[in-house]
Amino acid sequence: MRLSRSLIPTLKETPAEATIASHRLMLRAGLVRQEAAGIYAWLPAGQRVLANVARIVREQQNEAGAQEILMPTIQPADLWRESGRYEDYGQEMLRIRDRHDRDLLYGPTNEEMVTDLYRNAVRSYRELPQSVYHIQWKFRDEVRPRFGVMRGREFLMKDAYSIDLDYAGAVISYRRMMLAYMRTFQRLGLSAIPMVADTGPIGGDLSHEFIVLAPTGESEVYYDAAFEAIDWTSGEYDIESQADLDRFYTRMTTIYAATEEKHDPRAWEQVAPASRRQGRGIEVGHIFYFGQKYSRPMGLTVAGPDGAPVIPHMGSYGIGVSRLVGAIIEAHHDEAGIKWPDSVAPFRAVILNLKQGDATTNQIAERLYQAFAPDALYDDRDERAGVKFADADLLGHPWQVIVGPRGAANGRVELKRRATGERHDLTIEDALTRVCV
């Protein structure tokens, strides 16, 4: 993408409404624009990050065996009347009425709809277990939205639902999803820790929230440093193996980790002093086992092996996709701007042509751009070098390929790694190789 023709409106000054780093940087880097309280338009760079986060979430859900579907944003109120939540959910639910005076709502979550889909489609125990997920915009009419996309009213969420024949099966699904979550957050460049949690309006009696460590997080957290040593991407756990899932789950839940509300000073005493870690955290995911809370009142049954109806046990699993964009920035930024992890960066590299219009720099920059496209942003604006450097740091591309008249004369460019600040003077070929890794 050529920056001169892009809707990436960077700001030199900080908009007054933003108080935390990620919100400030998302506005300054031209990722999003606020349209109303807690409602944002995603501009090209932001949209690319959002798509990258969604892609990684999707890949890990697929690996965990969940089927991707897409449910509507608007749901009929009757479905929610069946579960009793139409009355229970309160003011956070955005209620709508259509021209025929039918009650609708903008979905804050989809337990009822999934239960409805399954009760209409599944008849036999032999069709279970199953799980489905979708990545869709949700709306919760928060009294007080804040922190940009970290706490918006409209937000993109991945929500998955498991349907098992019995409790034992549901527990396996729950543990499998927990492993998928750990791998997801790891790939996003985040250290997430599962902590025992309240179930809130979703209901149920088994729940963990996933806390990402970030200095500006909303809640104070306490955890054992043992969490930092685990490599979730290694072959240590086979997501298909029940034995591995059990081993994984045991390991997860025996290492101490708690948010401030759940902090247990007595258990904390048992953690070796050298391993005690205290910090701030952001909730980026939440998983629930809620048994028959929806299947029972909504009449979801399948025929069991003996022909008798069985009421399935269900769970639901959420990841705040749009919130993650903010969380990632909270964890990866400095005074100058964002430092995107490679996995989610809107562009792998930015090419800085320091002397736009110069025959040599133009030619080299164009050549690099063609080689990197479409993963590169070409800063071809007729701007001073300082402006380009500042915007490149602000946008946070993992690599900056600096094409200046000085090196260009000798066929050399400078490669800067945003995360570390390392710079290397390289030939064009070497730069291509390094960035394309």
Place this chain on the structure above:
RNA sequence: CGGGGCGUAGCUCAGCCUGGUAGAGCAUUGCGUUUGGGACGCAAGGGCCGAAGGUUCGAAUCCUUUCGCCCCGACCA
């Protein structure tokens, strides 16, 4: 939902108390000089001062109502 604050140029803000022809910096456009870390000079464009009522000879400024946004708390993917 309780408490507080703010709406003036694209952005950050001054002006309001004490009513009298709407300002600054940055950004934008043009010209010139500059040119490896957010340049300089000159010139130009850009505002129904959130909206509606009211008071007044006269309202960005005073009064009333209303809408929007932000912050603290309670609540949350």
